[in-house]
Amino acid sequence: MIKAILIFNNHGKPRLSKFYEHYNEDTEQQIIRETFHLVSKRDENVCNFLEGGMLIGGSDYKLIYRHYATLYFVFCVDSSESELGILDLIQVFVETLDKCFENVCELDLIFHVDKVHNILAEMVMGGMVLETNMNEIITQVDAQNKMEKSEVTSVLA
Amino acid sequence: MSPSVPLQEMIRAIRSARTQCEERGVIQRECAAIRAQFRQADNGGRSHNLAKLLYVHMLGYPAHFGQMECVRMIASPRYSEKRVGYLGAMMLLDEKQDASLLITNSIKNDLSHSNQYVQSLALCTLACMGSAEMCRDLAPEIDRLLRASNSYIKKKAALCAVHIVRKVHDLGELFAPAARSLLAEKNHGVLHGAVVLIIELCERNPETLERFRKTVPDLVQIMKGLVLSGYSPEHDVAGISDPFLQVRILRLLRILGHNNEGASDAMNDLLAQVATNTDSTKTVGNAVLYETVLTVLDIKSESGLRVLAVNILGRFLLNNDRNIRYIAMTSLQKIVGTDHNAVQRHRGTIVDCLKDQDASVKRRALELSLALVSASNVRSMMKELLLFLSSCPAELKAHAASGIFNAAERYAPSQRWHIDTILHVLTTAGGDVRDETVPNLIQLITNASELHCYTVHKLYRALLTDISQQSLVQVACWCIGEYGDLLLRGECQETEAVQVTEDDVLDALETVLQSHMSSPTRITDNVDRIRSIVSIYGSCIDVELQQRAVEYNALFKKYDHMSLFPPPVCGFPQVCDLLDLLGGSEETLQPSPAVGAPAPGLLINTASTAGGDLLDLLGVLEPAPLAPGVTLRHTHTHTHTHTHTHTHTHTPQSDTGLTVTLTASNSTDSDISSFTLQAAVPKLYLSLAGPFLAASHYIKSFLLQVNLKMRVRISYTSQGSAFQDTVQIDSFPGLDAAGQ
Numbered sequence: 065m066i067k068a069i070l071i072f073n074n075h076g077k078p079r080l081s082k083f084y085e086h087y088n089e090d091t092e093q094q095i096i097r098e099t100f101h102l103v104s105k106r107d108e109n110v111c112n113f114l115e116g117g118m119l120i121g122g123s124d125y126k127l128i129y130r131h132y133a134t135l136y137f138v139f140c141v142d143s144s145e146s147e148l149g150i151l152d153l154i155q156v157f158v159e160t161l162d163k164c165f166e167n168v169c170e171l172d173l174i175f176h177v178d179k180v181h182n183i184l185a186e187m188v189m190g191g192m193v194l195e196t197n198m199n200e201i202i203t204q205v206d207a208q209n210k211m212e213k214s215e216v217t218s219v220l221a
Numbered sequence: 222m223s224p225s226v227p228l229q230e231m232i233r234a235i236r237s238a239r240t241q242c243e244e245r246g247v248i249q250r251e252c253a254a255i256r257a258q259f260r261q262a263d264n265g266g267r268s269h270n271l272a273k274l275l276y277v278h279m280l281g282y283p284a285h286f287g288q289m290e291c292v293r294m295i296a297s298p299r300y301s302e303k304r305v306g307y308l309g310a311m312m313l314l315d316e317k318q319d320a321s322l323l324i325t326n327s328i329k330n331d332l333s334h335s336n337q338y339v340q341s342l343a344l345c346t347l348a349c350m351g352s353a354e355m356c357r358d359l360a361p362e363i364d365r366l367l368r369a370s371n372s373y374i375k376k377k378a379a380l381c382a383v384h385i386v387r388k389v390h391d392l393g394e395l396f397a398p399a400a401r402s403l404l405a406e407k408n409h410g411v412l413h414g415a416v417v418l419i420i421e422l423c424e425r426n427p428e429t430l431e432r433f434r435k436t437v438p439d440l441v442q443i444m445k446g447l448v449l450s451g452y453s454p455e456h457d458v459a460g461i462s463d464p465f466l467q468v469r470i471l472r473l474l475r476i477l478g479h480n481n482e483g484a485s486d487a488m489n490d491l492l493a494q495v496a497t498n499t500d501s502t503k504t505v506g507n508a509v510l511y512e513t514v515l516t517v518l519d520i521k522s523e524s525g526l527r528v529l530a531v532n533i534l535g536r537f538l539l540n541n542d543r544n545i546r547y548i549a550m551t552s553l554q555k556i557v558g559t560d561h562n563a564v565q566r567h568r569g570t571i572v573d574c575l576k577d578q579d580a581s582v583k584r585r586a587l588e589l590s591l592a593l594v595s596a597s598n599v600r601s602m603m604k605e606l607l608l609f610l611s612s613c614p615a616e617l618k619a620h621a622a623s624g625i626f627n628a629a630e631r632y633a634p635s636q637r638w639h640i641d642t643i644l645h646v647l648t649t650a651g652g653d654v655r656d657e658t659v660p661n662l663i664q665l666i667t668n669a670s671e672l673h674c675y676t677v678h679k680l681y682r683a684l685l686t687d688i689s690q691q692s693l694v695q696v697a698c699w700c701i702g703e704y705g706d707l708l709l710r711g712e713c714q715e716t717e718a719v720q721v722t723e724d725d726v727l728d729a730l731e732t733v734l735q736s737h738m739s740s741p742t743r744i745t746d747n748v749d750r751i752r753s754i755v756s757i758y759g760s761c762i763d764v765e766l767q768q769r770a771v772e773y774n775a776l777f778k779k780y781d782h783m784s785l786f787p788p789p790v791c792g793f794p795q796v797c798d799l800l801d802l803l804g805g806s807e808e809t810l811q812p813s814p815a816v817g818a819p820a821p822g823l824l825i826n827t828a829s830t831a832g833g834d835l836l837d838l839l840g841v842l843e844p845a846p847l848a849p850g851v852t853l854r855h856t857h858t859h860t861h862t863h864t865h866t867h868t869h870t871h872t873p874q875s876d877t878g879l880t881v882t883l884t885a886s887n888s889t890d891s892d893i894s895s896f897t898l899q900a901a902v903p904k905l906y907l908s909l910a911g912p913f914l915a916a917s918h919y920i921k922s923f924l925l926q927v928n929l930k931m932r933v934r935i936s937y938t939s940q941g942s943a944f945q946d947t948v949q950i951d952s953f954p955g956l957d958a959a960g961q
Binding site: 078080081084086089092093096107109110111112113114115146147148149151152153156174175177178181182185189190191192193194195196197199200204207208211212215216 | 228229232233236272275276278279280281283284299300301304305308315316317336338344345348349350373376377380381383384409410413414417455456458463464465468472504505507508511512542543544546547548551578579580581582584
């Protein structure tokens, strides 16, 4: 199970925070801060798995992360998920974002965080991997966006 | 009302804030506007407001006032509003809040909505934060969706069912048939969801597991299709067809084949095929290989297959990619108990990983190395582990130290080696050793009786070099206390002879005590231990050692007293009153900050000058020459028909103080009541309130230690009138002018 998905930049500013288990607001911020602290200490050529972190779970949980340019993508998972599989999933997520936003950069995530949530909702649901096929994900996201747009225009008409 | 600012504009405004304070200001203004908007009727921009609130929530600002708005939005007929509402519900609500109950009905309705995207919103939210009641309520609906809907909805329903089963275990029975039939689907998303659901059902219920064993042939068939089929552009990821699904199915096969011969046999060929055919040059291939290896090792596989699996892991260990090395060690850890010899073959590589720069790899390597220590390799392994300990990251030190101790205890080839190893750990990482290990070590040293001499010598030398490692100091001090005679004897077969005198030993102990005295945080933990060590010397034959020990014990007692009770200061009301009394007198007396004694009693321990330095205390303990008991007699006669006398005698009680006894006698034939005696001396101040002085009776009042002068005031009531008398005693015969 995936306990949380976090995206933050090189200074620790959160760009997306999705928790699949409930924490109160202060704890959520603490988790983000602590995760940033752990992840930012890592060199560039070490492995992408981190153990430790008091707040999220116990010994069964690890942090699997990838660093792309100015952003860290961090998944907190337990032993029921394949570590290499999650690494691949992060890759699929980023590629999907890239397709949806056309050469995605941090600003896209900042100004369209709701769209990022919608994309993620097509990939991970309730802490479980839902869909890993990039084309399938994009198809569904496009369809939903179209629906939303048509609604707005019909209201304005 | 000003028109609502769309999300992007607000984000821009927040980002343009140059300081944290400015950002807070912007956000507070926006939140106030959002709040106002929420209270208004629908103005077409509701979804914008909630979206803004969710953004603000992500940054860490409170957003609970949006909870009801989420409920309202979810109930809206508009898709855009529903979307934001459900997102808000997932972010702001959880089952503990009442508002979450309110959305149950909306979810129920939306689950049967004509639009699949509305259905999907409801499914998603239910899977994220559905409470047990909601799950119970909506489970039949989910079951229906599992059977009769399009593949998009089916895959979401499957994961939603997983959540329901996690919340309400009994409902697993409900979903089992539907899950079974989903395996016949072609859509990979649905298949994936189905497999996840089946895994959840099997893990929860052994009977369900039994039933699903029958699906092994179907699963094998699906896998074969994925592995052996030609290039399928739809599912291809770097040359592998849907690696995620393959990994998921392999995990299910592992669960079904565990401890079951039949099921394991059925999947044997497939696993061999996957293991040999999968391309391991890319990460995706490795993910599948890795899962295959784990499955092979967890089921009842043929030995040939097991060897193949462990070899794959061995190859992983040599991979340049650190991720691969990491997961290889994780999996080797899982089998080190069952396939110990196979893992031992890779010991060299694992030990090399101890030197890797990556902290995660180091951690795995440490765990695995500790598990690989055996009687045959303990010497070489321990060398590597001790080397690791000296340079390992701080967060691993405690674990490494205790691991080394355990391994040393189990496999030590000789006692001397054992003690050497322990000493090495104590000197390298003594500060990180867990508290329980110290008594264990002491036990070990006690049992190694032939090595007491050797041990104490080595510990003493270690102590001389470094007193900062707490556990080392504790063990060393104890050891010196126990076997100090061996240390002083000088000779030792096992190590070079060093001439150690008692003074050297005392100096060493003194350094330890002083360094610990000066650090207030340590004193409470260590003082008892050090005390017990010091008290050992208290009965030592050597006079000087004995004296020093007694002094230290006295010191400890003082320190104890002071740390346990707050030093009595001049804040006691009765003390101040007395001061006033004295101040009103016409005779001059050096006004000194009198310090009150504890509760009025007959015997007061006046040696506690509160707040003073410990060392000062020792200065007080100076012998003062005193003449033998001298009696002063002051007689006071009053105009009334009674007299009372009080006498002062002082006797040398010890050569450290002066005792004055005041005796009051009532020579009248009427009772005196409310007899109060007050005495004040420049440094000390105490008070005794006596109740009643019966006729013709003496009372012995109190003992006190004084310095120089003393002023005494007596007050009493006799025959209805109050009397008061003050006497100043300026000199105490027997004390010379300079003597204090």
